[in-house]
Structures are given as C-alpha cells and as structure tokens.
Amino acid sequence: MATDKIAVSGFRHVFQTEAGPVQATGTIDLTIQPGEFVTLVGPSGCGKTTLLKAIAGFIQPSEGTILCDGKPIKGPGRDRGVVFQELAILPWRTVRRNIGHGLEIAGASKAERDKTVARLIDLMSLTGFEDRYPHELSGGMKQRVAVARTWAADPEIILMDEPFAAVDAMTRLTLQEELARLCAATGKTVFFITHSVEEAIFLADRVLVMTRRPGTIKAELAVPRRNAGGRDWDSFTADPEMRDIAEKVMHLVHAERV
DSSP states (O other), X not given: OOOXXXXXXXXXXXXXXXXXXXXXXXXXXXXXXXXXXEEEEOOTTSSHHHHHHHHHTSXXXXXXXXXXXXXXXXXXXXXXXXXXXXXXXXXXXXXXXXHTHHHHHTTOOHHHHHHHHHHHHHXXXXXXXXXXXXXXXXXXXXXXHHHHHHHHTOOSEEEEESTTTTSOHHHHHHHHHXXXXXXXXXXXXXXXXXXXXXXXXXXXXXXXXXXXXXXXXXXXXXXXXXXXXXXXXXXXXXXXXXXXXXXXXXXXXXXXXX
C-alpha cells in the first residue's frame, strides 16, 4: 500500500500572544500524494500559511499530527523546500551561484552543480542572466531565481506561499507557465498557497478551499492532469471544463467573505 507523501490529521493550531490565545486554524485533515500539485485558497488570515509552516516544520501544531512518508515531521528537513513571497536570494551572489548555493552547502561536485544549475536556468528562462547579480534583475527574474534555487537542492516536496503575489500581472502569467513546465519536467510534490482562484486552478491537480478563520478545509476539487509539457494560458482559458471549475471555486471562496 502506497504511503501518502504528506498526511495531516487532526491539525489545529493556537498561537499564544500577550493578549491571550489566538486560534489560527480549526481542525484540518488532508493528504497529498507523491508527485501531486495541490493548491490552497481561502480568505486572508484563515490559517493557510500556518498550515504550510507546520508542514515545513517551522512550527509544531497545538493538536494533531503531520506525517511525511509516514514519519512525523519534527522540524525542517532537506526533503522539504520552501519558497515564500519574500525573496530569499543572496544579493552578493550571481544568478548561477544563487541557484547552486544549496548544492555547494551539500558538498555536491562542481560538475554536478553545473549540470543541475544549467538545466534549471533553461527551464526557468534565465539563459543570458547567469552572471547577473540580483540588483540587476527585475522582480520576476528574482523570483525565477528563488524558485530555481529551491528546486536545485532537489527536495522531494516543494512548499510555496504566494510566491508570485508581488509581481505584475503579465509576469505572473509567465511565471505560472514556467512553474507548470518545471513541475511537469521534475515530477515534484508541490503544496502551493495563493489568493488567486485562476492561479490555483491553472497549476493544480487538486484545489483545496478553506473557510474563514479559524480555517478548515471546506471543499476540494480535482483538476484534469497537466499534459507532459505543462499547461499554457491559451489552452487553459479556452477549456470550458476549466472555466466551470473556476466558477465553482470562486463561488466557494466568495461564500467566505466577511
């Protein structure tokens, strides 16, 4: 019997503050299968990031368990890479050296680093920018580097917390297509948080919808699998099945408005 890549059971988290306890989430149960791309949408403050941080191992849940490959998550690990909205690239390193940073720390050979970095530079459309520094890049290019850097360390699971929220609309569409292509090429397990219904559906194999705080999972919708090369926006927007799913998710999210 195959083991779930991620299994969240009875998860509930309460933050202790000077003003008293704050319940960040309700009780949450979910599973993510190996190679699955799962997106999570819901109102601001409903506990999406709290759940992601718990899966990353940055916080321990007040209640419940989180398993990775059947083993309890007790802290951060190399099997889980995280991409936040805030950029996590080093200003004193070039694009090439930023992407390869984790491989250097892990002691990978130069030949291995060069091969991995070259492949990711190609997949993330960074060709020609290999020797540029972050201050010479646009916001979208910097986020490409952040994504590639996380992938380069070869974690089994990628956790992404609104990584494209700060870029302009056109760049965001391009980044989404590149991420879809990257996932199709590497087969990683991805858990992706977003406020955008369209982004959630475009990227996902399955969309989870949360209620307002304290958030619980109120619904999940399957999305037809990506093709071998990933998705593109032209075919996505022309697909009536995708539009129908978008309408359903929008209705579910809109029902949680305050």
